[in-house]
Amino acid sequence: MIKVRIPTPLRPLTKNQGEVDIAAGSITDLVNTLEATYPGIKARLCDDSGELRRFVNIYVNEEDIRFLKGKDTALKTGDEVSIVPAIAGG
Amino acid sequence: MADLVIPQQILDDIIAHAKELAPYECCGLLAGTTGVVNRLYRIKNIVAMEGAHNLSAFDTAKAAHLERLSPEERAEIAFVMDMQDFSTAKKDMRTQGLDLQVVYHSHPHDPARPSVTDIKIATDYEEIWPKINLPLPAYLLVSLMSSEPDIKTYWIKSGRVTLADVLVR
Numbered sequence: 001m002i003k004v005r006i007p008t009p010l011r012p013l014t015k016n017q018g019e020v021d022i023a024a025g026s027i028t029d030l031v032n033t034l035e036a037t038y039p040g041i042k043a044r045l046c047d048d049s050g051e052l053r054r055f056v057n058i059y060v061n062e063e064d065i066r067f068l069k070g071k072d073t074a075l076k077t078g079d080e081v082s083i084v085p086a087i088a089g090g
Numbered sequence: 091m092a093d094l095v096i097p098q099q100i101l102d103d104i105i106a107h108a109k110e111l112a113p114y115e116c117c118g119l120l121a122g123t124t125g126v127v128n129r130l131y132r133i134k135n136i137v138a139m140e141g142a143h144n145l146s147a148f149d150t151a152k153a154a155h156l157e158r159l160s161p162e163e164r165a166e167i168a169f170v171m172d173m174q175d176f177s178t179a180k181k182d183m184r185t186q187g188l189d190l191q192v193v194y195h196s197h198p199h200d201p202a203r204p205s206v207t208d209i210k211i212a213t214d215y216e217e218i219w220p221k222i223n224l225p226l227p228a229y230l231l232v233s234l235m236s237s238e239p240d241i242k243t244y245w246i247k248s249g250r251v252t253l254a255d256v257l258v259r
Contacts, residue, residue: 005221008214009147044145055142057173062223064177082221087117088137088146088170089195090207 002030002075005082013038027058028071030081045083055086092257094191094228094243095126101258103130105239108196108232111135114165119176120192120230121183127191131179134172135165142170147211168207169195180224192243194230202233202242204251212246228254
């Protein structure tokens, strides 16, 4: 299983859970599995072509997937995935 | 001893960044070692990009308010960092042996103090910094509301705001 950390703005979609465990072999797989369980979450992470939106980061064990293999980044049991919203303010 | 040491040249660069983008908000990061800042990273403000105001941590009321504005109007009262720029900066810091010290942004029309939105998002972010291997930064605000730009730096911890002790040299 992969431990996925959910940021505060997305928790309304995950029944207020800050961490969920997901079985997935890649980031694409993980996003699709999340979407199946928590509908609506995929659109918050990816654009229509499936690319990661510029106002969100996904880290696998502290490395941004943009510096790995993007959405094709492989995952293995024990990996920790953090979904990180943009730093923002008013 | 001061919490942070920031060179005057870096403060001048922040003011220049704020003036270049005015009336829109600018944003960026300062990095250094053990509280001594020596590097500035400009980050794009993408709040005018479709959807950006929804996924960032704005509260429902602020997001609804931003929704009613044009993209340009949004950028006058809010910022959302381009997280691709952020990751590039984070990677450069690691390569250079630097740590994140400060997150900065401008208030073109308002005082140099954190807004309610700034405080909420900074508080939500407290749990994220250690998970992405970065220390809790200070927050620097530059205001352009008066003829002379005003800069102040704060710590935001558990929703409480305190002025940071900054030595400029």
